[in-house]
Amino acid sequence: MWDNIKEFASEFFVTGDPLIYGADVAIGLSIVAIVFVMTYFKKWTWLWREWLTTVDHKRIGIMYVIASLLMLFRGGVDALLMRTQLAMPELEFLSPEHYNGIFTTHGVIMILFMAMPLMFGLFNLVVPLQIGARDVAFPFLNSLSFWLFFWGAMLFNVSFVIGGSPDTGWLAYPPLSGIQFSPGVGQDFYIWGIQISGIGSLMTGINFIVTILKMRAPGMKLMKMPMFSWSVLSSSLTIILAFPILTITLALLFIDRYLGAHFFTLDGGGNPMMYINLIWMWGHPEVYIVILPAFGIFSEIVATFSKKRLFGYKSMVFALMAISVTSFFTWAHHFFTMGSGANVNVFFAISTMIIAIPTGVKVFNWLFTMFRGKITIKTPMLWTIGFIPCFVVGGMTGVMLSVAPADFQFHNSYFLIAHFHQVLIGGVAFGYFAALSYWWPKVFGFKLNERLGKWAFWMWGIGFYVCFMPQYVLGLMGMTRRVNTYSWDSGWWELNLVSTIGGFLMGIGFLFQVWQILHSIKHMERDTTGDPWDGRTLEWTIPSPAPAYNFAVIPHVNERDSFWEEKQRRERGLVPDPQPELEPIHMPKNSGIPFIKSFCWFVVGFGFVFDWLWMSIPGVIGIIACMLAHSFNYKTDYYIPVEEIKRTEAAARGSI
Amino acid sequence: MASARKHSSASAVEAHHGHGEHHDLESMRVMGFWLFLITDCIMFGSLFATYAVLSGSFAGGPTAAELFEMPGVIAETFILLTSSFTSGLAVLSMHRGNVKGLIGWLAVTVLLGASFITLEITEFVHLVHEGASISTSAHWSAFFTLVGAHGLHVTIGLVWMIAIMLQLRKHGINSVTRRKVTITSLYWHFLDVVWIFVFTIVYLLEVM
Ligand code: HEM
Numbered sequence: 001m002w003d004n005i006k007e008f009a010s011e012f013f014v015t016g017d018p019l020i021y022g023a024d025v026a027i028g029l030s031i032v033a034i035v036f037v038m039t040y041f042k043k044w045t046w047l048w049r050e051w052l053t054t055v056d057h058k059r060i061g062i063m064y065v066i067a068s069l070l071m072l073f074r075g076g077v078d079a080l081l082m083r084t085q086l087a088m089p090e091l092e093f094l095s096p097e098h099y100n101g102i103f104t105t106h107g108v109i110m111i112l113f114m115a116m117p118l119m120f121g122l123f124n125l126v127v128p129l130q131i132g133a134r135d136v137a138f139p140f141l142n143s144l145s146f147w148l149f150f151w152g153a154m155l156f157n158v159s160f161v162i163g164g165s166p167d168t169g170w171l172a173y174p175p176l177s178g179i180q181f182s183p184g185v186g187q188d189f190y191i192w193g194i195q196i197s198g199i200g201s202l203m204t205g206i207n208f209i210v211t212i213l214k215m216r217a218p219g220m221k222l223m224k225m226p227m228f229s230w231s232v233l234s235s236s237l238t239i240i241l242a243f244p245i246l247t248i249t250l251a252l253l254f255i256d257r258y259l260g261a262h263f264f265t266l267d268g269g270g271n272p273m274m275y276i277n278l279i280w281m282w283g284h285p286e287v288y289i290v291i292l293p294a295f296g297i298f299s300e301i302v303a304t305f306s307k308k309r310l311f312g313y314k315s316m317v318f319a320l321m322a323i324s325v326t327s328f329f330t331w332a333h334h335f336f337t338m339g340s341g342a343n344v345n346v347f348f349a350i351s352t353m354i355i356a357i358p359t360g361v362k363v364f365n366w367l368f369t370m371f372r373g374k375i376t377i378k379t380p381m382l383w384t385i386g387f388i389p390c391f392v393v394g395g396m397t398g399v400m401l402s403v404a405p406a407d408f409q410f411h412n413s414y415f416l417i418a419h420f421h422q423v424l425i426g427g428v429a430f431g432y433f434a435a436l437s438y439w440w441p442k443v444f445g446f447k448l449n450e451r452l453g454k455w456a457f458w459m460w461g462i463g464f465y466v467c468f469m470p471q472y473v474l475g476l477m478g479m480t481r482r483v484n485t486y487s488w489d490s491g492w493w494e495l496n497l498v499s500t501i502g503g504f505l506m507g508i509g510f511l512f513q514v515w516q517i518l519h520s521i522k523h524m525e526r527d528t529t530g531d532p533w534d535g536r537t538l539e540w541t542i543p544s545p546a547p548a549y550n551f552a553v554i555p556h557v558n559e560r561d562s563f564w565e566e567k568q569r570r571e572r573g574l575v576p577d578p579q580p581e582l583e584p585i586h587m588p589k590n591s592g593i594p595f596i597k598s599f600c601w602f603v604v605g606f607g608f609v610f611d612w613l614w615m616s617i618p619g620v621i622g623i624i625a626c627m628l629a630h631s632f633n634y635k636t637d638y639y640i641p642v643e644e645i646k647r648t649e650a651a652a653r654g655s656i
Numbered sequence: 657m658a659s660a661r662k663h664s665s666a667s668a669v670e671a672h673h674g675h676g677e678h679h680d681l682e683s684m685r686v687m688g689f690w691l692f693l694i695t696d697c698i699m700f701g702s703l704f705a706t707y708a709v710l711s712g713s714f715a716g717g718p719t720a721a722e723l724f725e726m727p728g729v730i731a732e733t734f735i736l737l738t739s740s741f742t743s744g745l746a747v748l749s750m751h752r753g754n755v756k757g758l759i760g761w762l763a764v765t766v767l768l769g770a771s772f773i774t775l776e777i778t779e780f781v782h783l784v785h786e787g788a789s790i791s792t793s794a795h796w797s798a799f800f801t802l803v804g805a806h807g808l809h810v811t812i813g814l815v816w817m818i819a820i821m822l823q824l825r826k827h828g829i830n831s832v833t834r835r836k837v838t839i840t841s842l843y844w845h846f847l848d849v850v851w852i853f854v855f856t857i858v859y860l861l862e863v864m
């Protein structure tokens with residue numbers, strides 16, 4: 001009996017590595033600390049009522065942002081561990097197996113559990129405010145999406161200390177990820193963690209398409225909609241077309257592993273190349289899904305801080321849509337070297353290069369917007385300006401990679417690593433950081449400290465170039481990706497050392513961001529105007545932080561940049577139309593079902609990872625029960641009375 | 657700004673306002689459901705693509721033409737087509753405001769759906785018995801996954817329709833139940849269309 005328990009524990013808990021023991025202790029201590037603080041200050045009911053059950057898009061957005069920043073920390077630590085291992089030749093800081101686990105979790109976490117949720121956070125924080133809506137189309141579903149992401153991410157993350165991390169790369173190619181070569185549980189954590197959060201992403205895509213198409217303020221024709229909302233629409237369309245493919249791909253991999261099927265195995269007639277095609281049919285659009293909103297963000301910021309209308313609005317809209325469509329026809333550029341044949345490669349090479357055209361259009365539009373503008377450099381603008389050269393260089397190396405014959409040289413080398421980090425960090429991460437500092441006052445009611453923000457920017461910006469420029473060279477010198485060490489006579493060590501230093505500079509940049517947030521919470525610079533940047537779009541017309549119902553009166557929109565135009569008219573002495581009367585506001589009620597249901601998914605996933613049907617079956621029953629409970633519940637809304645709106649508005653405008 | 661606003665009677669506004677908003681909400685839900693159907697189409701599309709690539713890979717095991725028993729499959733097809741028709745009749749009853757007819761036709765639809773599932777399970781058992789299980793070869797993996805995914809959808813539809821029948825008994829026909837019935841019937845027709853593809857591509861092409 002005792003032996004059985006010991007054997008079980010040694011498989012269940014990951015052991016044998018000081019880093020992991022350290023993490024165990026840290027996780028244990030933080031859980032104890034959280035439980036203690038919450039109990040001591042009697043905050044559990046508050047947490048449940050105000051946050052875990054909330055259907056308010058702004059709160060859901062805040063939770064997304066917090067969760068994704070935590071994931072940025074975890075993914076960042078992974079990155080620095082890798083860079084430390086590579087700083088010098090022949091280091092034995094990480095074992096090869098551990099290195100494999102870390103590059104896999106780093107890649108997955110950064111893209112799926114950092115970039116995606118940060119993006120969804122921004123969708124939630126901004127879109128309803130920007131289009132003059134009181135909520136998203138399906139608030140209940142929105143909360144469900146968040147909790148599915150959350151519990152999926154948790155499931156993926158516990159693999160680190162329970163059972164073992166996946167270690168077959170962020171796209172888990174079979175046959176390596178099949179049961180024969182990866183018999184451990186890591187791969188199942190990968191499948192279930194991504195699957196659960198992926199279903200959440202799919203629903204968010206649907207939610208925001210309907211929100212944008214159906215809930216715009218009266219008068220806001222599509223061609224009068226702010227650019228960020230446009231980018232969210234194009235990103236959401238790409239999500240609903242791409243994520244179902246991921247769902248199926250992961251399901252097939254799981255069926256192979258769990259039921260012994262032969263989709264991707266080498267025996268039984270399976271075809272691993274099928275998987276590689278399927279996963280990239282999702283994977284390539286996925287990188288556009290995360291970059292498109294960044295384009296929208298930069299468009300908003302450039303216009304605001306140049307005090308000019310966005311140049312080439314229509315071409316911008318067209319470029320966004322062109323990119324979301326074209327992104328579905330380029331997937332094979334990820335495996336030019338895998339024998340698809342010359343004609344196929346030519347098709348995909350050309351379709352890839354075509355994407356450079358709309359992207360170039362956008363860059364010129366931003367530059368023309370700035371041209372002759374009254375530019376003020378605040379942190380959001382700084383990130384935007386830092387992004388442009390980064391994206392231009394990253395885009396050009398991308399075109400180099402899309403030349404199929406040349407790719408035989410670049411493929412799987414550090415050149416590729418440098419390229420995609422340039423677009424992912426310089427484009428996606430910088431873009432979302434810009435967005436956070438731009439919309440922060442609207443969300444929290446106070447501004448972030450400018451000085452610390454600038455420090456963070458410069459650390460990230462300089463660190464970025466120091467880290468990744470040497471990697472282009474290393475790639476050309478023949479260093480391949482996913483190597484955990486190299487020899488002294490390779491001649492790579494100086495560049496690798498420089499690269500590691502750059503990585504740590506970015507780490508310091510992250511610390512500055514944390515410091516910036518903490519410092520700004522303490523020394524609040526209140527935003528009493530609701531319009532701290534002299535903005536142009538609807539979200540700046542309401543108080544900061546936005547009240548639960550967003551708009552006391554739904555605005556009417558007659559032109560693009562409507563708030564800006566109205567401010568111009570007021571300056572010319574024209575009096576705005578009187579506001580219509582207040583009416584009671586219809587709101588959705590909070591619900592605990594999304595949290596509980598998503599937790600049930602976690603239980604199901606965990607059960608399947610360890611092959612414990614006794615755990616999965618009750619989980620499935622729980623999910624069905626939650627669905628029925630929701631279906632049978634007809635009391636899902638309430639009205640905010642006029643009196644209360646008046647009180648809230650008066651308090652928010654400081655006129656009490 | 658605030659001075660322009662006048663106090664108004666909350667209840668009067670609520671009656672008027674609430675109605676308009678609800679209407680909107682219901683139409684948004686239907687639109688959301690259409691988008692969901694698009695995603696489901698893509699899922700089935702991926703499964704069909706996989707099936708197409710792997711359909712010839714029997715790896716020396718039993719082939720489809722050897723094992724398929726078409727009479728059962730044709731019966732399944734007729735049953736499902738009929739159930740699509742009865743779910744249409746349910747919607748017609750709903751438009752006529754006839755709760756009893758609505759529930760009755762839904763019950764017929766559920767019964768037909770359940771017989772479909774029963775036949776399908778019988779077929780699966782038979783195949784496994786003959787030596788073709790999900791782990792036999794790539795062809796059978798693709799077959800069971802694709803047909804099974806459709807069957808799972810049908811099962812979910814059954815549970816859902818039963819839940820709606822209970823709600824109809826309690827609440828009668830109102831804007832919410834009406835939307836729910838509309839959506840399930842959309843879903844049911846969609847499954848029918850998917851089945852026609854399954855029938856043609858998986859069964860007919862294989863035995864012809
Ligand atoms: C703090 C800055 C970062 C540093 C220093 C860093 C460093 C690294 C390193 C050393 C690798 C492994 C290369 C190898 O051995 O194959 C890697 C891989 C990767 N990184 Fe990053 N990274 C950073 C940020 C990011 C961000 C923000 C993203 C995405 C939004 C990202 C996405 C990826 C992906 C997808 C891989 C491929 C993983 C794989 O090979 O399976 N990284 N990164």
Ligand SMILES: [Cu+2]
Pocket residue numbers: 283284330331333334
């Ligand atoms: Cu690509």
